[in-house]
Amino acid sequence: MQNLLREYKASIFHALAHPTRVAIVEALRDGEISARVIQERLGVEQANLSQHLAILRSRQIVANRKEGNQVFYSLRNKALVKVLDMMRRYFQAHLAEEVQMLGEIEAEDPARRKERLD
Amino acid sequence: MQNLLREYKASIFHALAHPTRVAIVEALRDGEISARVIQERLGVEQANLSQHLAILRSRQIVANRKEGNQVFYSLRNKALVKVLDMMRRYFQAHLAEEVQMLGEIEAEDPARRKERLD
DNA sequence: TGCGAATATTCGAAAAAGCGAATATTCTTA
DNA sequence: TAAGAATATTCGCTTTTTCGAATATTCGCA
Numbered sequence: 365m366q367n368l369l370r371e372y373k374a375s376i377f378h379a380l381a382h383p384t385r386v387a388i389v390e391a392l393r394d395g396e397i398s399a400r401v402i403q404e405r406l407g408v409e410q411a412n413l414s415q416h417l418a419i420l421r422s423r424q425i426v427a428n429r430k431e432g433n434q435v436f437y438s439l440r441n442k443a444l445v446k447v448l449d450m451m452r453r454y455f456q457a458h459l460a461e462e463v464q465m466l467g468e469i470e471a472e473d474p475a476r477r478k479e480r481l482d
Numbered sequence: 483m484q485n486l487l488r489e490y491k492a493s494i495f496h497a498l499a500h501p502t503r504v505a506i507v508e509a510l511r512d513g514e515i516s517a518r519v520i521q522e523r524l525g526v527e528q529a530n531l532s533q534h535l536a537i538l539r540s541r542q543i544v545a546n547r548k549e550g551n552q553v554f555y556s557l558r559n560k561a562l563v564k565v566l567d568m569m570r571r572y573f574q575a576h577l578a579e580e581v582q583m584l585g586e587i588e589a590e591d592p593a594r595r596k597e598r599l600d
Numbered sequence: 601t602g603c604g605a606a607t608a609t610t611c612g613a614a615a616a617a618g619c620g621a622a623t624a625t626t627c628t629t630a
Numbered sequence: 631t632a633a634g635a636a637t638a639t640t641c642g643c644t645t646t647t648t649c650g651a652a653t654a655t656t657c658g659c660a
Contacts, residue, residue, distance in 0.1 A: 367501065369570060369573055370501040370504045370505050370508070371501045372569075372573045373498075373501075373504045373566060373569045373570075373573070374498065374499050374500050374501045374503070374504050375499075376569060376572075377495045377496070377498040377499040377504075378495075378496075378499035378500075380491075380492070380495040380499075381492050381493075381495040381496035381498075381499045382492050382496075382617090382618085383485065383488040383489045383491075383492045385492070386488045386491050386492050386495070387488055390488075398636085398637095399636075399637060399638095400635095400636065400637085403637095409619080409620065409621095410636085410637075410638095411619085411620065411621080411622090411637095411638080411639085412618080412619065412620075413637095414637060414638050414639080415618080415619085415638090415639090416618095417637090417638090418638075418639085419617095424576060430626090430627095430637095432626095432627060432628070432636095433626080433627045433628060433635060433636050433637085434627090434635095434636060434637080435636075435637060435638090441572060441575065441576070443568065443571065443572040443575065444572065446568060447565055447568050447569060447572065450561060450564060450565050450568065451491070451494070451495075451565060453561060454494070454559060454561045454562065454565070455487075455490065455491055455494065457559065457561075458494075458542060458558075458559070459487075459490065500647090500648085516606085516607095517606075517607060517608095518605090518606065518607085521607095527649080527650060527651095528606085528607075528608090529607095529608080529609085529649080529650065529651080529652090530648080530649065530650075531607095532607060532608050532609080533608090533609090533648080533649085534648095535607090535608090536608075536609085548607095548656090548657095550606095550657060550658065551605060551606050551607085551656080551657050551658060552605095552606060552607080552657095553606075553607060553608090
């Protein structure tokens with residue numbers, strides 16, 4: 365059972381372990397949108413987006429609602445948003461550190477940097 | 483640039499997207515321990531553990547400190563522990579939902595169920 | 601110095617993930 | 631009912647991941 369839980373956690377991470385899927389989840393942050401809109405926003409192939417959506421669906425990360433011709437996607441669980449928020453802080457902390465290590469930071473507008481991390 | 487950030491996020495998720503690596507992070511939650519102890523605790527092959535540790539190292543998720551013959555690993559950021567704890571609750575919620583959907587719940591001792599999920 | 605313990609790396613094979621092209625399905629509307 | 635839009639699925643193919651076996655490295659100690 366301990367194992368089952370770990371496999372579950374890993375499977376959620378796995379579902380998020382692709383830039384396109386990260387982008388999808390971020391696109392859904394502010395509410396549901398149609399697959400078409402997601403596709404346009406991300407600029408990926410239709411089939412490819414559909415495949416990624418299928419993965420997120422299979423992990424129960426997104427819900428889909430059919431309306432006529434279109435399918436609207438949304439995040440299924442607010443807890444996940446909290447997880448993502450927590451990870452966002454993690455990313456900020458580490459990115460700052462790593463970027464600094466690479467010496468690439470050099471007097472950037474802090475407001476813009478923050479925005480980039482959202 | 484937005485893309486670069488998404489790739490970074492995905493790479494962190496990816497690093498955590500394996501049950502063994504989740505188990506490693508959990509094993510480190512109370513402080514540093516040696517690779518040997520991790521291996522014993524998880525019951526995996528030595529080479530395999532070392533490979534997983536290399537992945538966590540490369541993503542800067544763990545730090546390692548050499549002391550004589552041994553190497554002690556630790557979490558670079560405790561926030562991950564919170565993330566994992568949150569995911570446990572997330573898991574419980576989903577499991578509860580699914581179990582309920584299957585109608586398999588039927589008066590189980592709540593204390594035992596909670597324990598099983600820890 | 602040389603042996604043994606702890607850890608890391610390399611290698612080859614098997615499994616899984618990712619992609620675009622083609623095709624299928626489901627609606628809407630003419 | 632046929633055309634067309636939106637979405638999903640299937641199919642090969644390539645790339646990546648994962649594993650254990652074998653090997654290398656590093657350190658402490660007899």
